[in-house]
Amino acid sequence: MTKYLYRTLLCIATCFAVQILAAQNPSTSFADGNNQYVMRKSNLSDIGTTERKLKPFTFGAEVGASIDMSGNDLSSFDIDLFGGYRSRTIKCFGLGVGLHNSFSNNRHYLPIYALFRSNLLSNNSLLFVDFRAGYSMNQMHKSEHQGGFFGSAGLGMNLSVSRKFGSHILIGYNFYQLSPFTDEKGIYQDINGCHLVSIRLGISF
Numbered sequence: 258m259t260k261y262l263y264r265t266l267l268c269i270a271t272c273f274a275v276q277i278l279a280a281q282n283p284s285t286s287f288a289d290g291n292n293q294y295v296m297r298k299s300n301l302s303d304i305g306t307t308e309r310k311l312k313p314f315t316f317g318a319e320v321g322a323s324i325d326m327s328g329n330d331l332s333s334f335d336i337d338l339f340g341g342y343r344s345r346t347i348k349c350f351g352l353g354v355g356l357h358n359s360f361s362n363n364r365h366y367l368p369i370y371a372l373f374r375s376n377l378l379s380n381n382s383l384l385f386v387d388f389r390a391g392y393s394m395n396q397m398h399k400s401e402h403q404g405g406f407f408g409s410a411g412l413g414m415n416l417s418v419s420r421k422f423g424s425h426i427l428i429g430y431n432f433y434q435l436s437p438f439t440d441e442k443g444i445y446q447d448i449n450g451c452h453l454v455s456i457r458l459g460i461s462f
Contacts, residue, residue: 316340321457405434
């Protein structure tokens, strides 16, 4: 599990560094009717200046990993898709779905949830909060299926924001409602909920 977790975190860290470098390097172009270079770059200020041009809907995707803090070896590789309404302060108010696969065993979690994501400040906010609540369908092994509450709360940072595209990194706490079960080896697993810490890299349009 540790090997796969390190690879995932390394991939996330690499993408994070690329986004930071891209945000720091401005693009250049010739202004109309002028031979002088005009320096332009996409950053957080674009949201404030193009508020009227923002589309009222957004959709996006996230990839990352969740580390099990309960000691039940349920750490997972996570992929999430989401979409919903957005405004200058609300980054997304809508629905999301995830596919979370355990690193070390054949266990899968499919959470379907309501998502609320909002900037901490009305203009040029670097940080945002993220809340999710819904229902998760969990496959503990081939003959054992469960369902229960799924909840998440996190703090994110905008990496690059423009009128058409955004990227972010998110650190959060996740909870799955799980019940005791007997696994495929006949071992009784006395589980009453799963607590995880997650890190995700995401994009939105």
